[in-house]
Amino acid sequence: MQPHADLLIRKARVIDPATGRDEIADLLIEDGRLSRIGASLDAPGAELFDAEGLWLIPGLVDTCVRLPEPASGRTGTLASETRAAAAGGITHMAALPDTDPVADNPAVVRLIRERAIKAGLARVMPIAAMTQGLAGSQLSEMQTLKEMGCIAVSNAGYPVQDTLILKRCLEYAATFNLLVIFRPQDAALSAGGCAHEGPVSTRLGLPGIPAVAETIDMARILLLVAETGVRAHFHQLSCADSVALLRDARARGLPVTADTSIHHLLLDQHAVAGFNSLCHINPPLRRSEDRDALLAAVADGTLDAICSQHTPLGASAKLAPFPATSAGISGLDTLLSLTLKLVEDGQLPLMRALDALTQAPARCLGVPAGNLEYGRLASLCVVDGAARRVPGEGWHSAGRNSPWLETSLPGAARLTVCEGKITWQSA
Amino acid sequence: MSDPSPDNLQLTGTGRLRNFIGIEGLPRHILEEILDTAASFVDVGDRAIKKVPLLRGKTVFNLFFEPSTRTRTTFELAAKRLSADVLNMDIARSSTSKGESLMDMLRNLEAMSADMFIVRHGDSGAADYIARHATPDVAIINAGDGRHAHPTQAMLDMYTIRHYKGGFAGLKVAIIGDILHSRVARSQIRALTLLGAEEVRVVAPRTLLPADIESMGAIVCTRLEDGLRDADVVIALRLQKERMDSALLPSESEFFRLYGLTSERLLATHPDAIVMHPGPINRGVEIASEVADGERSVILHQVTFGIAVRMAVMSMCMSGRETERDDSQTQGRSNATTR
Numbered sequence: 234m235q236p237h238a239d240l241l242i243r244k245a246r247v248i249d250p251a252t253g254r255d256e257i258a259d260l261l262i263e264d265g266r267l268s269r270i271g272a273s274l275d276a277p278g279a280e281l282f283d284a285e286g287l288w289l290i291p292g293l294v295d296t297c298v299r300l301p302e303p304a305s306g307r308t309g310t311l312a313s314e315t316r317a318a319a320a321g322g323i324t325h326m327a328a329l330p331d332t333d334p335v336a337d338n339p340a341v342v343r344l345i346r347e348r349a350i351k352a353g354l355a356r357v358m359p360i361a362a363m364t365q366g367l368a369g370s371q372l373s374e375m376q377t378l379k380e381m382g383c384i385a386v387s388n389a390g391y392p393v394q395d396t397l398i399l400k401r402c403l404e405y406a407a408t409f410n411l412l413v414i415f416r417p418q419d420a421a422l423s424a425g426g427c428a429h430e431g432p433v434s435t436r437l438g439l440p441g442i443p444a445v446a447e448t449i450d451m452a453r454i455l456l457l458v459a460e461t462g463v464r465a466h467f468h469q470l471s472c473a474d475s476v477a478l479l480r481d482a483r484a485r486g487l488p489v490t491a492d493t494s495i496h497h498l499l500l501d502q503h504a505v506a507g508f509n510s511l512c513h514i515n516p517p518l519r520r521s522e523d524r525d526a527l528l529a530a531v532a533d534g535t536l537d538a539i540c541s542q543h544t545p546l547g548a549s550a551k552l553a554p555f556p557a558t559s560a561g562i563s564g565l566d567t568l569l570s571l572t573l574k575l576v577e578d579g580q581l582p583l584m585r586a587l588d589a590l591t592q593a594p595a596r597c598l599g600v601p602a603g604n605l606e607y608g609r610l611a612s613l614c615v616v617d618g619a620a621r622r623v624p625g626e627g628w629h630s631a632g633r634n635s636p637w638l639e640t641s642l643p644g645a646a647r648l649t650v651c652e653g654k655i656t657w658q659s660a
Numbered sequence: 661m662s663d664p665s666p667d668n669l670q671l672t673g674t675g676r677l678r679n680f681i682g683i684e685g686l687p688r689h690i691l692e693e694i695l696d697t698a699a700s701f702v703d704v705g706d707r708a709i710k711k712v713p714l715l716r717g718k719t720v721f722n723l724f725f726e727p728s729t730r731t732r733t734t735f736e737l738a739a740k741r742l743s744a745d746v747l748n749m750d751i752a753r754s755s756t757s758k759g760e761s762l763m764d765m766l767r768n769l770e771a772m773s774a775d776m777f778i779v780r781h782g783d784s785g786a787a788d789y790i791a792r793h794a795t796p797d798v799a800i801i802n803a804g805d806g807r808h809a810h811p812t813q814a815m816l817d818m819y820t821i822r823h824y825k826g827g828f829a830g831l832k833v834a835i836i837g838d839i840l841h842s843r844v845a846r847s848q849i850r851a852l853t854l855l856g857a858e859e860v861r862v863v864a865p866r867t868l869l870p871a872d873i874e875s876m877g878a879i880v881c882t883r884l885e886d887g888l889r890d891a892d893v894v895i896a897l898r899l900q901k902e903r904m905d906s907a908l909l910p911s912e913s914e915f916f917r918l919y920g921l922t923s924e925r926l927l928a929t930h931p932d933a934i935v936m937h938p939g940p941i942n943r944g945v946e947i948a949s950e951v952a953d954g955e956r957s958v959i960l961h962q963v964t965f966g967i968a969v970r971m972a973v974m975s976m977c978m979s980g981r982e983t984e985r986d987d988s989q990t991q992g993r994s995n996a997t998t999r
Binding site: 430431432434435436437438439440441443507508552553554555556557 | 684762763781784785788805806808809870871872873
């Protein structure tokens, strides 16, 4: 861990989606805090970082990651994964509670926080389990877990099926003004599925997960959100009909936000053709029309944020016939570059793309991050937007389960500062 | 992505068969070559000595991760008629279906100098996976993977159809029953459309039809009478009893009443229509006994042709590979000469 040395970043193109700022300027960090942004700043004794030709943006905020500690079935450590985050410009990440043991008690939450702090490379923000053991039958000690530092509650990939219990969860969470996060998916409609139910799954004979498995659960949740008034965020929406439900809920004034994964913005169901298990993710990659709808929704802000849905898996997890492989992509290393690829391809304007990685996800999670606010411990990233790299060379996550290892992608983080400390620096 | 396309997996550089994973990705002439080669093997079973020496000295492993006495037996018989040594491995699904243990098992078998794996597995994509991860020296033949493909069954069905109908042009084929779970139906649809059948109809209630099956070139009929009208070939699929437990159908008797093949219903077909079934049949569920044993039924001939078709596929994969090896050796020599 570096001490809080003062740092002067010079001649960067400072882009802050929170204020719309986009100008060449210097930025000064004093005692770890962002103190000034302006032309030709002078700071005797400060460490200098020449950022001419580079962008300076807020540190990325990832709403949805799975971390390997404490958990079986995933690979790596909090140290390896937070290093991947730092190298990818990510300073804050919300960690799902589906660890082993489940993050439904203070001991597990404390362990996650302490190991993350020891690694010191990114701010890990635990999401608490909404029900004990994620079993969907008994409330977790939500308020205690919030006081332990959890930023939200969620049942992660195990949606609460019993509607009465779900309603009670939301009522209890609303009582304490807790954010509730959902990955909507009807258990019965998705049971045994491993690919989008459509022409590709039919051709390959893969058990399907229909889009309606997501929308039926989302509709049920939205009705209960309206009933209880709880603040809700949806993780990883995957289809056009979910976007329509979200848009309608927003229009009715419901307090809901949502993200989608970067992979759903770049890939569709055809990515699994040839039984490519690296593209086996849940929710599955859907139709190109769904991808188009998700992109349009990110562009117009209906979908607030883009997440990595990081799931680091060991090699054996993908070494099996497709239906027997584990779902998930290791995503921290590529979140920034893949989003910049959308910009490069003309699918998203740069400012909105960066907003969906910084300010918007911080706002969804209700955390003070994702912008260049004066006075706060500085979290930011200096990006070489003109760089190209092949992610597989210099990969940081312990999980190499990514379909992007050999793809040339734009953008590279040159410097990452998380809460006043340099967590990543590269030539 | 760097994965080879399915046709690379199945064909040598000069376009000859080297693995047989599925119909998809194969050109029409390969299917025709399989049928023609099978024709030359059909009478081997009638000889006093039922063997040809094409696979002499080769070792064939039957890797059945899912039990199937019938399919395994026909492959075993086909391999033996080609003079291969055959080893049957009935692998309990629980012990080796996942990840590295499957890989370890393949490595072990490769170390025994295997030449060919005949693979039956409950997961779609298993044969594809093994072909990508096994040593390239071993030929992989798919004997059924999940719901994905059962290409030798489809080819023996094509052989049967060509035998009785002379060809595929202008044919209307109706496939009836549990299309959703059927690897046989998927491979049949592929083969029939590739070989030029006029119409491939799939006939089932919507609970047994996979999503977007039309995208494979099939015409959906939810009423049996629409499916059978003027059909030249009628294929009934086996209905597994467990479909009743998962609320896909109310009962066997209602299925038989609405979709079962009876003599009376067959009056709607072309007068020369043949009736096929991949077996084993459920009498009184998908097909009436009078039809299964009737004059239009060619079900038992399918079994006989099945051995010849499997001999054809095995010998073609082996000779495709030998040609490939010869070519690379020739190339190696000429390179050496150049130097």
